[in-house]
Structure formats: structure tokens, C-alpha cells
Amino acid sequence: MSSIPHKSGRSARAVEREASRWAARLSLGVLSPEDEAAFAAWRAADPAHAGALDRMTAAVESLGSAEPLARAVDARAREAQAARRRVLGGAGSVAAALVLVGGITLWADPATLGADRRTGVGQVEAVVLADGSRLWLDAKSAVDIDVTATDRTVTLRRGRVFVEAAHAPPGAPAFTVEAGGGRAIDVGTAFVVERLGDQVEVTVTEGRVDVVSGGRVVALAEGQAATYEAGIVPARHAPDVLPAAWRQGRLVISRRPLSAVVAQLNRYSRKPIVLTDRAAGRRIVSGVVRVDRVEDDLDSLARTQGLSTTDIGVAVWLHR
Known part of the structure; x- marks a missing residue:
């Protein structure tokens, strides 16, 4: 996961996480005047913030119907903020409920009911x-x-x-x-x-x-x-030399588009993996992924493609 410090002294992961929160809230149109002032101050505080925001905004837009994920990201951010203030009721309870709803929306599929x-x-x-x-x-x-x-x-x-x-x-x-x-x-x-x-x-x-x-x-x-x-x-x-190796806990990938590989990894990842770069999704990749170590092997796979991963709490961004 990204961890290079920025001008503000915070890690790239922290900056990406803040950017994902702002991208989610901007996409939902839920900024109050106070929020708008806070957003302007955050954006101006570090030149890296604008770039991170652009990447996260593009990621949200690339999802098409992104509102459930955006609400989940915003809710998780609000929940963390409420926890830091030790607020257990009111807005904190609403945020926790939104996290639950967002999680179900991300993973549930009516076709399986x-x-x-x-x-x-x-x-x-x-x-x-x-x-x-x-x-x-x-x-x-x-x-x-x-x-x-x-x-x-x-x-x-x-x-x-x-x-x-x-x-x-x-x-x-x-x-x-x-x-x-x-x-x-x-x-x-x-x-x-x-x-x-x-x-x-x-x-x-x-x-x-x-x-x-x-x-x-x-x-x-x-x-x-x-x-x-x-x-x-x-x-x-057959594109995969061992197409059923997942029965033994391995995904053997042979010349697959990265987007198809991410779709397979999402069957095993505890959090949704979101590939934010469509061009990268067309790259042909090969490798072996351990189904019980998806997050670790995703980092390795990302590095081979010049990409990074950022854990934003409710999802993992795979991005440049």
C-alpha cells in the first residue's frame, strides 16, 4: 500500500483516504457551506491533494452507478470521525447504519437470492x-x-x-x-x-x-x-494452464486482462477491489495468487504493472 509522505508530513495512504472521502461527498452533493470551506482549505494545504482528488474522482466516475460505494466511503469517514470524538449516538449511529447498508449494497447480488x-x-x-x-x-x-x-x-x-x-x-x-x-x-x-x-x-x-x-x-x-x-x-x-487450481487455494493466471483478474480476485477479497484505470485494465498479465493472501499478492501484482494500492476502509483502490 502507498505510504510515501507528502508535504503535510502525512503518508500517501492518508492523503488518498481523505481524497476518497471528499470525492465521495462531492459526487453525492452533500457539502454544507462549512464543508465547502473545509474542502477548500484541505485542497489548498498541499499540492498533492489536488492530484489525489482527481484520481479518486475519476475512480468514482468510472464505476458508473457509484452512489452506493460513494455513500459507503462517506459513511466510513464520518464513522471514524465520530469515533475519534467518542460520539456513540446520533450521527455516529446513522454513519454506522450507512456503512452497513453500503457494505451490503457492494456485495449483495439479487441474482443469487x-x-x-x-x-x-x-x-x-x-x-x-x-x-x-x-x-x-x-x-x-x-x-x-x-x-x-x-x-x-x-x-x-x-x-x-x-x-x-x-x-x-x-x-x-x-x-x-x-x-x-x-x-x-x-x-x-x-x-x-x-x-x-x-x-x-x-x-x-x-x-x-x-x-x-x-x-x-x-x-x-x-x-x-x-x-x-x-x-x-x-x-x-484454454487461457489458464490450471483453470480449476482455485479448488486448491490458488488462482493460476495466464495471459488475462487485468480487469478480468481483478474480477476474479474480488471473489476472495474481504473488501471490493476497484481498478481505477481503464487502460491498465486492458493489460495482459500472468501470475499466481494465493486465495487466502489476496491483499498481499495484489500489492505484488500492482507493482509489476506500475500501479499502487490504497486501502480506503470500505474498498481498495488499484490505481496509478
Whole structure:
């Protein structure tokens, strides 16, 4: 994390944290006349403040619908300020409530509500199905399971799942994973299905899988992958040499866009990781991340890309 001191004598981390608070409050339009005076004084106190504010403002704007995060950042700052004054009621209670609401907003996903199985941050779960097939749900994943004598379908609502499909007796339905308007149909195999925003990626680790989307079918062999959204990207070599290593506590990343890597790390990070530089998000990176040491390995990854990390309390900024 950044710690270089500025003109004021405070560390870069402290300056970035203050800048994130001001960026959040400015985006919400909640400054009183007293706040505006305090903001002007803060900005003028150190030339580094303006630069930090610009970075944090750009980060908030890059999130699109950033109000929940902005409110959480502002609330956390207010809570800390209230704690320093030892105020336990009134505004302090409101701030604590906002922190809770902000945290839920940041992490909750309506798409997972009511799912048959779902995992939380950093949680990987193994499930044995009625037909003998086995699933491994990655962290922050959710599935619906419909495995009977006449149907063997798993619907991936969110995240990533590794499947070892049991061989079906003659006449039994093929094991199928549905996700994002398409499906992966087992041909006696083991494979990974991952939702990446609006895209879905299927990677075969053993046997074969037929991927169906948009009226097209692509047959994948061991070591191949395909991505679909509206239609299917042709089969290619799998991007990750060990696509299911997360089951053993490691993310093995091979030539992935940094933005996709951050999305994966957010399944294991205790705080949301926010990549503030879109251009950096397109960089292709490789490496190994320990899922129980995400924060430490994120620092190392950031340095290889000339980036820094700043913990602002409710999130971690990944920035220049």
C-alpha cells in the first residue's frame, strides 16, 4: 500500500483516504457551506491533494452507478470521525447504519437470492449431486440444481463452477450447465463454466463439451475454451494452464486482462477491489495468487504493472 509522505508530513495512504472521502461527498452533493470551506482549505494545504482528488474522482466516475460505494466511503469517514470524538449516538449511529447498508449494497447480488447453492467471499464448496456428479462452486458463486431421472441441469447464476459429470446410463439426459443465454453440454467430461459480466467462458479440462449459444454449436476438446455472449467465440487454447487450481487455494493466471483478474480476485477479497484505470485494465498479465493472501499478492501484482494500492476502509483502490 502507498505510504510515501507528502508535504503535510502525512503518508500517501492518508492523503488518498481523505481524497476518497471528499470525492465521495462531492459526487453525492452533500457539502454544507462549512464543508465547502473545509474542502477548500484541505485542497489548498498541499499540492498533492489536488492530484489525489482527481484520481479518486475519476475512480468514482468510472464505476458508473457509484452512489452506493460513494455513500459507503462517506459513511466510513464520518464513522471514524465520530469515533475519534467518542460520539456513540446520533450521527455516529446513522454513519454506522450507512456503512452497513453500503457494505451490503457492494456485495449483495439479487441474482443469487433463492439460489439452491451459493458461496460467500473466499468460500469454495464441493457438492455431490443425486446422479453422482460433483460440483465445486468458486467463491461468490450461485447455482440452481435440477438433477432428476429426466433432467440433469445446473444453472450458473453467478461466479464459477467446476463440474465432474458422472457418466449417464443409456437414454439418460446429458449433463448441462446453463449460463447467460447459452449452455455447456457434457460429453463425458470435466469442465469449468465462468460468468464474466455478460460473457460466459467454458474451459474443458478432460473429455469434450458442446457449447451452444445463439443458434451455434462449438465442440471443445480437452485444453480448449470458448466464450459466448451473443454468439460464440471460436474454440481456442484454454487461457489458464490450471483453470480449476482455485479448488486448491490458488488462482493460476495466464495471459488475462487485468480487469478480468481483478474480477476474479474480488471473489476472495474481504473488501471490493476497484481498478481505477481503464487502460491498465486492458493489460495482459500472468501470475499466481494465493486465495487466502489476496491483499498481499495484489500489492505484488500492482507493482509489476506500475500501479499502487490504497486501502480506503470500505474498498481498495488499484490505481496509478
